[in-house]
Amino acid sequence: xxxxxxxxxxxxxxxxxxxxxxxxxxxxxxxxxxxxxxxxxxxxxxxxxxxxxxxxxxxxxxxxxxxxxxxxxxxxxxxxxxxxxxxxxxxxxxxxxxxxxxxxxxxxxxxxxx
Amino acid sequence: xxxxxxxxxxxxxxxxxxxxxxxxxxxxxxxxxxxxxxxxxxxxxxxxxxxxxxxxxxxxxxxxxxxxxxxxxxxxxxxxxxxxxxxxxxxxxxxxxxxxxxxxxxxxxx
Numbered sequence: 001x002x003x004x005x006x007x008x009x010x011x012x013x014x015x016x017x018x019x020x021x022x023x024x025x026x027x028x029x030x031x032x033x034x035x036x037x038x039x040x041x042x043x044x045x046x047x048x049x050x051x052x053x054x055x056x057x058x059x060x061x062x063x064x065x066x067x068x069x070x071x072x073x074x075x076x077x078x079x080x081x082x083x084x085x086x087x088x089x090x091x092x093x094x095x096x097x098x099x100x101x102x103x104x105x106x107x108x109x110x111x112x113x114x
Numbered sequence: 115x116x117x118x119x120x121x122x123x124x125x126x127x128x129x130x131x132x133x134x135x136x137x138x139x140x141x142x143x144x145x146x147x148x149x150x151x152x153x154x155x156x157x158x159x160x161x162x163x164x165x166x167x168x169x170x171x172x173x174x175x176x177x178x179x180x181x182x183x184x185x186x187x188x189x190x191x192x193x194x195x196x197x198x199x200x201x202x203x204x205x206x207x208x209x210x211x212x213x214x215x216x217x218x219x220x221x222x223x224x
Contacts, residue, residue: 004157031210033212035214042203042214042215042216042217043158043203043214043217045211045212045213045214048210048211050210055210056211091157091158093157101146101147101148101160101163101205101207101212102148102160102163103150103158103160103212104160105157105158105159106157107155107156107157108156108157
């Protein structure tokens with residue numbers, strides 16, 4: 001299995017631009033999570049989906065952030081417009097088992113907003 | 115506020131010694147407590163978890179202890195090796211929502 005695949009691995013953009021991060025979960029996994037990691041705030045859960053339906057988006061910072069999961073094999077996290085404080089590593093993770101803790105993470109997308 | 119946190123940001127251990135990484139939590143309703151390891155430039159990787167009704171679980175060279183009385187979780191790594199150098203996160207599973215603490219960086223001294 002290829003694992004969770006994220007793209008792009010690195011993105012540098014200017015303030016005000018739209019950013020789209022992509023994730024392909026492990027085949028057969030029915031839950032998908034988006035996290036943001038910074039030195040100051042650690043790993044923050046932004047949103048998670050179960051069977052393609054958003055379950056909890058309380059971690060999404062503001063309306064500039066949106067996430068979609070149109071099918072079981074693809075999800076996007078969009079920031080529009082981007083701001084320098086959005087600079088972080090964004091991780092996608094997936095799992096299939098309830099009541100356990102083994103999330104499978106992608107390698108992350110490092111975003112720098114200038 | 116944050117429900118799961120770690121006592122120390124950095125821990126240095128001599129190679130071959132045992133490492134103990136500690137974590138305090140505040141949410142008694144969590145179903146599972148989990149430890150993850152994150153190496154530089156990579157995503158977190160699952161190490162071991164423990165159900166909330168257990169107090170000890172062992173894996174390969176790792177042991178997790180859960181003390182519900184004082185809401186404390188620890189990860190013990192036996193015979194620490196250079197490859198154990200990483201940031202370790204405790205996390206909790208609250209109804210299938212995984213919340214992470216801020217992490218402890220483990221340095222291995224030669």
